[in-house]
Amino acid sequence: MSFPGILTPRLELVTLPPEFFVAILEGLRPVASSVADFQVPVEWPAETDAPWLRLRLSQLRQDPAIQPWLLRAVVPREGPRAMAGYIGFHSRPRDDGTVEFGYTVLPPYRRRGFAYEAAVGLMDWAVREHGVRRFILSVAPGNTPSRSLAQKLGFRSRGATCTKSAGGSSCTNSSVCDSSESHRCSRSVARAHWRALRILESPIDAL
């Protein structure tokens, strides 16, 4: 199955088929690059990425049509076709029109506005083509870059969720961007034909 990319002014958000995940999980970077038609950088993925990459592969095997919702490579449209980062939803939207997503821009490509542009492009696609009404981002409390990005996108904090494990406890702050409420979520998304909410309900530091 092949699915179109999402185009933003400077980026293409390329969907990734199961064959890409298989190759990357087996350490076959040249095969992954050839399947995806862009260069996969040697620094990616980190060993710690393997569990969630395996999860995405299993989701794709159970439901091949879910591919446009899952991981997309962020590929600059100018210059050599290389992966600058990745972005994607964690699943299809829930019945109430809510969907969670995440993003990473690789270090050499940071502070160029790529994460912001990719997030706006992804959210705009979900709203216009699939009627998504509400987005969720989960950000670790100390992650200042991502927290600032969420604020710039117009997400508002809904408080922290902490889980305990043998290694201690870890917390993420859940932030929400809701297009069904009366205000704008962010100027940029509004420019992309979407009206939503822009309020920071409580400081994310207040945990």
Ligand SMILES: CC(C)(COP(=O)(O)OP(=O)(O)OC[C@H]1O[C@@H](n2cnc3c(N)ncnc32)[C@H](O)[C@@H]1OP(=O)(O)O)[C@@H](O)C(=O)NCCC(=O)NCCS
């Ligand atoms: C968070 C991340 C995706 C930002 O990517 P990026 O392409 O550099 O971000 P952008 O250039 O689009 O920046 C957009 C906004 O994010 C915020 N931001 C980005 N990097 C920041 C930093 N180092 N410090 C503070 N704010 C930052 C700013 O508000 C910025 O807006 P501005 O340029 O008007 O100040 C990137 O740092 C990253 O991949 N980090 C590691 C992975 C990660 O934390 N993922 C998120 C998990 S929830």
